[in-house]
Amino acid sequence: MPVSQNPISIQGVSLESISRKFGTPVYVYDGEKIISQIETLKQAFSEVPLKIKYATKALTNVNILKLVKRAGAEVDAVSIEEIKICMEAGFSAAEIMYTPSGVNFREVQEAVELGVMVNLDSISLMEDFGAAYGNSIPACIRINPHIMAGGNEKISVGHVQSKFGISIEQLTDILVIVKKFDLKIVGLHIHTGSDILDAEIFLKGGNVLFEAATNFPDLRFLDFGGGFKVTYKEGDPSTDVHEVGRIVSEAFQQFCTKYGRKLELWIEPGKFLVSESGYLIVESNVVKNTPQLTFVGVDSGLNHLIRPMMYDAFHDVYNLSNIDGDQETYNVVGYICETDTLAKNRKIGKVKKGDFLVFKNAGAYGFSMASNYNSRLRPAEVLVWEGKAHLIRKREEFHDLLRHQVILDI
Numbered sequence: 001m002p003v004s005q006n007p008i009s010i011q012g013v014s015l016e017s018i019s020r021k022f023g024t025p026v027y028v029y030d031g032e033k034i035i036s037q038i039e040t041l042k043q044a045f046s047e048v049p050l051k052i053k054y055a056t057k058a059l060t061n062v063n064i065l066k067l068v069k070r071a072g073a074e075v076d077a078v079s080i081e082e083i084k085i086c087m088e089a090g091f092s093a094a095e096i097m098y099t100p101s102g103v104n105f106r107e108v109q110e111a112v113e114l115g116v117m118v119n120l121d122s123i124s125l126m127e128d129f130g131a132a133y134g135n136s137i138p139a140c141i142r143i144n145p146h147i148m149a150g151g152n153e154k155i156s157v158g159h160v161q162s163k164f165g166i167s168i169e170q171l172t173d174i175l176v177i178v179k180k181f182d183l184k185i186v187g188l189h190i191h192t193g194s195d196i197l198d199a200e201i202f203l204k205g206g207n208v209l210f211e212a213a214t215n216f217p218d219l220r221f222l223d224f225g226g227g228f229k230v231t232y233k234e235g236d237p238s239t240d241v242h243e244v245g246r247i248v249s250e251a252f253q254q255f256c257t258k259y260g261r262k263l264e265l266w267i268e269p270g271k272f273l274v275s276e277s278g279y280l281i282v283e284s285n286v287v288k289n290t291p292q293l294t295f296v297g298v299d300s301g302l303n304h305l306i307r308p309m310m311y312d313a314f315h316d317v318y319n320l321s322n323i324d325g326d327q328e329t330y331n332v333v334g335y336i337c338e339t340d341t342l343a344k345n346r347k348i349g350k351v352k353k354g355d356f357l358v359f360k361n362a363g364a365y366g367f368s369m370a371s372n373y374n375s376r377l378r379p380a381e382v383l384v385w386e387g388k389a390h391l392i393r394k395r396e397e398f399h400d401l402l403r404h405q406v407i408l409d410i
């Protein structure tokens with residue numbers, strides 16, 4: 001009988017007891033894992049003045065944000081709503097960076113009024129910003145360094161055909177606008193993708209930043225973005241953040257010497273902080289044998305975990321109710337009326353109706369991308385912290401689905 005590496009408990013709290021107490025489907029997060037990931041990054045970049053700006057879009061529950069703050073990290077928000085959630089969690093405006101993509105200028109103004117720094121993502125936004133604020137409000141510029149990076153095309157955002165940032169080839173245009181409005185540019189930013197395995201890619205991006213930076217005398221920081229890859233299955237490589245820290249810090253220190261001033265080095269991890277902390281627990285509704293395959297149908301689907309269908313993401317799955325039993329091969333599928341394969345061709349402990357199955361790496365882009373498709377309710381969220389399971393979001397109820405519908409008398 002194989003002995004499983006998969007956890008049956010978090011901080012001594014059994015996942016089975018959480019499933020019974022809070023029901024399924026349920027997202028469960030290990031608070032300690034998030035803290036330890038932050039500590040790992042601090043160690044990896046201990047040679048430089050580091051700021052960790054958690055990319056909140058990965059998982060925005062206020063309690064998670066509070067833990068991130070408690071561990072000494074700050075945040076990167078991509079919408080005005082994320083900014084407000086971060087403030088709700090106790091972050092001050094000065095601790096929030098706003099990195100929008102193609103938003104209405106009214107939203108940028110709202111962020112500025114709240115006191116949040118804006119990461120300028122287009123020439124057009126630079127002009128609007130300059131016209132409105134001149135040099136009175138410091139800002140950052142998001143550069144597109146034209147680097148192909150990341151696990152696949154959908155999560156590659158710094159290449160020449162990407163909508164994000166301002167092309168490094170337009171540096172001259174950038175400088176014209178900076179001069180025209182006397183903009184106070186205090187940071188330069190890149191973010192090239194997600195699931196970036198190779199440490200050299202971060203250095204490559206860094207070199208683009210270093211070169212551009214010599215044109216900006218007021219810099220306080222360079223922001224290298226996020227995208228560190230985590231482990232999805234046993235033996236799967238993850239970004240060696242210590243190697244990234246070592247080579248990027250060294251190059252950064254050399255750059256600072258040339259620049260003539262010590263700057264801060266910012267990074268924006270999303271997945272790295274929360275992916276492995278999260279589990280999605282579901283219940284098996286049906287085991288269906290077909291001539292070719294055996295399906296396990298569960299009480300969840302792409303409405304709760306869209307990554308397998310959207311990004312071909314791999315989420316390890318195991319049968320919590322039969323963790324070390326004899327294994328069989330299954331396709332684990334959702335209950336959505338659309339093909340929603342959550343896990344394909346997986347060997348897990350033999351499943352019967354009513355068993356609890358657990359998906360790993362569900363912390364990042366799991367709940368935050370969940371929807372009500374098929375008029376299904378979104379799951380509860382539970383945080384395990386200091387050895388106790390705490391409900392941090394109630395399971396939705398039927399009336400939530402109708403809350404914003406305006407029902408006409410017809």
Ligand SMILES: *Cc1c(COP(=O)(O)O)cnc(C)c1O
Pocket residue numbers: 055057058076078099191193194195225226227228268269270271272364
């Ligand atoms: C999404 C995003 C990140 C985080 O990416 P991960 O792959 O989750 O680390 C960082 N910075 C920006 C601007 C982002 O949009």
